[in-house]
Amino acid sequence: MGTRIREDLPPGRLELVRALKKLYSCLGRCTQAGTALRLTEKGHTVTKGQISRYLNGNMLPNAKFVEALYDLAVATAGNNPGGMTRQQVLSLHGSAEPTRCGTCRQTRQRNRAxxxxxxxxxxxxxxxxxxxxxxxxRETPLPVPRRxxxxxxxxxxxxxxxxxxxxxxxxxxxxxxxxxxxxxxxxxxxxxxxxxxxxxxxxxxxxxxxxxxxxxxxxxxxxxxxxxxxxxxxxxxxxxxxxxxxxxxxxxxxxxxxxxx
Structure with missing residues (x-):
């Protein structure tokens, strides 16, 4: 739950990561290791490290992971977990950039400077x-003779x-x-x-x-x-x-x- 989102994510990937974080929060107190185990038991093999990288934006997950996480959130919290439909989440995945922004960090540093x-x-x-x-x-009137x-x-x-x-x-x-x-x-x-x-x-x-x-x-x-x-x-x-x-x-x-x- 404490995985921090990277600061240099392009807009599309940032929106996807935020959606994944919402789905992950619907799992309650389940840890990333526990989530990896539950997903693996459901037929989607994934590691704790991969989940961490998906949630901070370091890696772009495939659509199967997004669907598996969504299904797990439904099973835990009910329909429309995080206020999102399956199609909405998949649409965000389709709009996410395949690579991170290479210049965003430099731009932020320049803006801070x-x-x-x-x-x-x-x-x-x-x-x-x-x-x-x-x-x-300090400016005072000059004496009369100098006017x-x-x-x-x-x-x-x-x-x-x-x-x-x-x-x-x-x-x-x-x-x-x-x-x-x-x-x-x-x-x-x-x-x-x-x-x-x-x-x-x-x-x-x-x-x-x-x-x-x-x-x-x-x-x-x-x-x-x-x-x-x-x-x-x-x-x-x-x-x-x-x-x-x-x-x-x-x-x-x-x-x-x-x-x-």
Missing amino acids: LAKENEELKAAEAGLRAQLTTAQR ERDRQRRSSDVRAARQIAKQAASLQDAGDPGAALAMLLDTVGTLTPVEGAMSAKILRAEKRDQLADTLLHVYGRERREGDVLWMALKLHEQGLMNDVAVVLRAATSQAGTDTGV
Whole structure:
């Protein structure tokens, strides 16, 4: 009763094994050795080891074994044991794959590795978000004498952002999206976090989503953590929460690559 079903069974064989397990459970406390003896007495010679392999999916039984086990379950528990008819069980046997899936285990292992990587990236992103929150809390109003200078700086950032967005859009409209993307790649290294955030906002407003995504991805991957956090803060202030997530994910993905995640 304690035989475990293999994890790498293809769908058809898995359904058959589950049906065989139901029939076996109808035999009550009969052990696999006892079941082998009872089947042999009924004219179907089988060993305990074979039954074990049938019940965990290592071996595909022949139809005669399936019928013999079904008859034994009927004799023990009555008609339709496990809620199944003879034809249903035989149909499952006919649909069972003759060999086990050779790639299922590798696929599951790969999926588990990807799931682990995803969790690590989420943890890294959560760390960056915590730092972003801290940066927001620490941000304090500047003294009054510096307001005019800050206003001029913001105006300069906006002009630079508009110029960047305009150049990228012009190249894209000219039928050369590759040149537009290349221009953004070359520009990212010189953008301040405010210019980057403003450029993304302008591109979004002009429905240049591909260019905006490229800008955010490259900025997150190429710039140091402090710049990325500052840019995320500015995006947050502008209500671009989706773009905050984009740039942080790009940064955490790069961090995972750098550390061999």
